[in-house]
Amino acid sequence: MHRQPFKVTVIGSGNWGTTIAKVVAENTVQNPHLFNKDVNMWVFEEMIDGEKLTEIINTRHQNVKYLPGIDLPHNLIANPSLLDSVEGADILVFNVPHQFLPKIVLQLKGHVSNQVRAISCLKGFEVGAKGVQLLSSYIKDELDIQCGALSGANLAPEVAKEHWSETTVAYQLPSDFKGEGFDVDHKVLKMLFHRPYFHVNVIDDVAGISIAGALKNVVALACGFVEGLGWGNNAAAAIQRVGLGEIIKFGQMFFPESRVETYYQESAGVADLITTCSGGRNVKVAKYMSKNHVDAFQAEKELLNGQSAQGVITCKEVHEWLSTCELTEDFPLFEAVYQIVYNNMPMEQIPEMIDELEPFEVEEDDEPQ
Numbered sequence: 073m074h075r076q077p078f079k080v081t082v083i084g085s086g087n088w089g090t091t092i093a094k095v096v097a098e099n100t101v102q103n104p105h106l107f108n109k110d111v112n113m114w115v116f117e118e119m120i121d122g123e124k125l126t127e128i129i130n131t132r133h134q135n136v137k138y139l140p141g142i143d144l145p146h147n148l149i150a151n152p153s154l155l156d157s158v159e160g161a162d163i164l165v166f167n168v169p170h171q172f173l174p175k176i177v178l179q180l181k182g183h184v185s186n187q188v189r190a191i192s193c194l195k196g197f198e199v200g201a202k203g204v205q206l207l208s209s210y211i212k213d214e215l216d217i218q219c220g221a222l223s224g225a226n227l228a229p230e231v232a233k234e235h236w237s238e239t240t241v242a243y244q245l246p247s248d249f250k251g252e253g254f255d256v257d258h259k260v261l262k263m264l265f266h267r268p269y270f271h272v273n274v275i276d277d278v279a280g281i282s283i284a285g286a287l288k289n290v291v292a293l294a295c296g297f298v299e300g301l302g303w304g305n306n307a308a309a310a311i312q313r314v315g316l317g318e319i320i321k322f323g324q325m326f327f328p329e330s331r332v333e334t335y336y337q338e339s340a341g342v343a344d345l346i347t348t349c350s351g352g353r354n355v356k357v358a359k360y361m362s363k364n365h366v367d368a369f370q371a372e373k374e375l376l377n378g379q380s381a382q383g384v385i386t387c388k389e390v391h392e393w394l395s396t397c398e399l400t401e402d403f404p405l406f407e408a409v410y411q412i413v414y415n416n417m418p419m420e421q422i423p424e425m426i427d428e429l430e431p432f433e434v435e436e437d438d439e440p441q
């Protein structure tokens with residue numbers, strides 16, 4: 073880590089990756105004392121009608137595949153080489169669908185100084201030898217760099233169009249914090265992400281915002297199933313109520329450092345659950361499955377043009393972890409989503425699966441005469 077101005081690289085260029093890169097690049101231009109103007113964005117290269125996506129971004133300044141119709145700042149530079157894009161960076165902003173993170177981190181190992189600081193915008197978990205891990209902890213452990221998170225009620229297309237929204241950034245200062253002006257702190261992160269249309273609150277609770285962000289995608293799938301069945305708003309609200317309970321329980325059980333207040337006080341909590349269940353990709357994929365009788369992978373393929381509905385993978389990660397702990401019965405909604413997506417359980421069975429009431433037993437004396 074050098075003295076400011078800090079150099080920033082965004083790793084990822086999907087729907088949210090490109091949107092956050094736009095936000096960051098707008099702020100680096102406006103704050104030259106704090107940040108280097110140019111922002112590298114690592115792009116998983118692909119050809120679009122015979123042209124490289126990186127070349128399209130660098131010449132037409134639009135990500136025509138993952139964020140069409142949105143003009144990008146000219147100081148945002150697409151780079152197809154992961155290692156070249158992180159060269160000299162002080163701050164890494166990770167923003168890829170989380171199934172690709174292990175491969176990316178493996179490539180970065182040995183090429184990133186432990187003085188670099190990072191923020192993960194990913195929503196999901198890593199389940200492996202270390203049990204269930206936050207993605208920020210996974211990045212921190214694998215690369216030996218301090219890593220926080222950004223999560224909120226942020227449907228990318230709305231943020232990209234500069235419609236007002238809020239978000240939460242969570243970051244804990246590392247034990248080798250170098251001091252103001254020499255290191256990343258809450259003030260620097262606010263300057264990096266806050267825009268007039270994108271209001272940032274910076275807190276310490278990395279676990280709370282990450283758990284909420286990962287698990288609301290699973291709840292959104294359940295919401296899409298009942299909506300697709302035509303059960304209406306009451307059913308969707310019931311799913312969100314039960315889902316919120318399971319999100320909080322999961323946090324308290326496996327990440328006791330997370331704070332319950334984060335779920336209702338921060339954009340990353342209930343607000344993100346509501347927006348995702350209203351108009352996110354997860355709810356759309358689940359509705360499509362329900363209406364067209366296709367599986368989740370087919371629905372993703374037909375609907376999302378290469379984008380990812382992260383709940384499809386997260387429900388499996390959650391199931392694997394809960395099975396290891398023999399606790400699947402304690403999270404009936406998460407388990408129902410897993411069974412629907414991976415074992416063809418009929419969606420109509422959700423109410424029975426999540427029913428928390430004891431079966432109503434008629435006493436003999438009460439039986440109608």
Ligand SMILES: NC(=O)C1=CN([C@@H]2O[C@H](COP(=O)(O)OP(=O)(O)OC[C@H]3O[C@@H](n4cnc5c(N)ncnc54)[C@H](O)[C@@H]3O)[C@@H](O)[C@H]2O)C=CC1
Pocket residue numbers: 084085086087088089090115116117138167168169170172193194195196226227228229378379380381382
């Ligand atoms: N899109 C949204 O509205 C929001 C997304 N998020 C989260 O941000 C994270 C990133 O999501 P998006 O940017 O929307 O991604 P996306 O869903 O648009 O996925 C497309 C991206 O994946 C990349 N990709 C495809 N194959 C790959 C491979 N083999 N290796 C590496 N990259 C590959 C593509 O190049 C493209 O950049 C996810 O965890 C998501 O949950 C968070 C808030 C909002």
Ligand SMILES: O=C(CO)COP(=O)(O)O
Pocket residue numbers: 195224225226227228289292344347348351352353354355380381382
């Ligand atoms: O995380 C999101 C909104 O905050 C985006 O949700 P989807 O991935 O379901 O679109």
